Amino acid sequence: MRRDTRFADRLGALWPREGSLHRRAAAAAGPIELGDSGTIFLDEIGDLPAETQIALLRVLQEREIERVGSSRAIAVDVRVLAATNRDLEAAVASGAFRQDLYYRLNVFPIRNPPLRERVEDIPVLVEYLVERYAKKAGKSIRKIKKQTLELFQAYDWPGNVRELQNVIERAVVLCEGETFEIDQSWLKVKPSSLPRGTGREIVTLADGEKELIEAALAATQGRVAGPRGAAVRLGVKRQTLEWKIKTLNIDKKTFRVR
Secondary structure: OOOOOOEEOOHHHHOOOOOOOOOOOOOOEEEEEEEEEEEEEEEEEEOOOHHHHHHHHHHHOOOOOEEOOOOEEEEEOOOOEOOOOOOOHHHHHHOOOHHHHHHHOHHHHHHHOOOOHOOHHHHHHHHHHHHHHHHHHOOOOOOOOOHHHHHHHHHHOOOOHHHHHHHHHHHHHHHHOOOOOHHHHOOOOOOOHHHOOOOOOOOHHHHHHHHHHHHHHHHHOOOOOOOHHHHHHHHHOHHHHHHHHHHHHOHHHOOOOO
């Protein structure tokens, strides 16, 4: 039976880089040994170097470790939670990640959808983060501007929640009143993601998204759902696209063939 113990460690702390190994006392227990009968969390598992992948694979297969400077095997029973933002299947195909380790870790996969697929969660996250950073900065922010929320929900957030945190913290620092808002220029669309041949200047990412969605709706004759719908064409969930259509004031009916 596992005891109620949790460990959150960086991979570098579990397997030190060359040069630091001999500076550790042989008797010191590492995080994996300390996590015996408990759970350890390995973040950014996709960045694990080849030699460390081998060491982790041995722990998972043999259920034992050896302390630095010792040749005595120590049995361990740990539950391993691993996370990554990389495509491990692609890493396996390219040889950057061991296939046997991938299957050892992939016993019960949990996919955490990116923020762009959870637009309905954005208002709650924004409210929480504004309150958190306002408290940290010693400010009183009582209201969130509606246009700011709409802009957040129309943005794709390539940097996911970390980017959202960064933008909100920056805006809180610059906020001088009790209403939270951001400068639209912070979320400008990159030129490489703009639709070609539109002939119209796009100022913000919301403008760029509107054109992309309208182009997809035109190509699918206003159809959103289904295998030939605009949602599949754009690579997003139907609910997400419906939300963006509503937020960007797009009329689907104008694209339907009469």
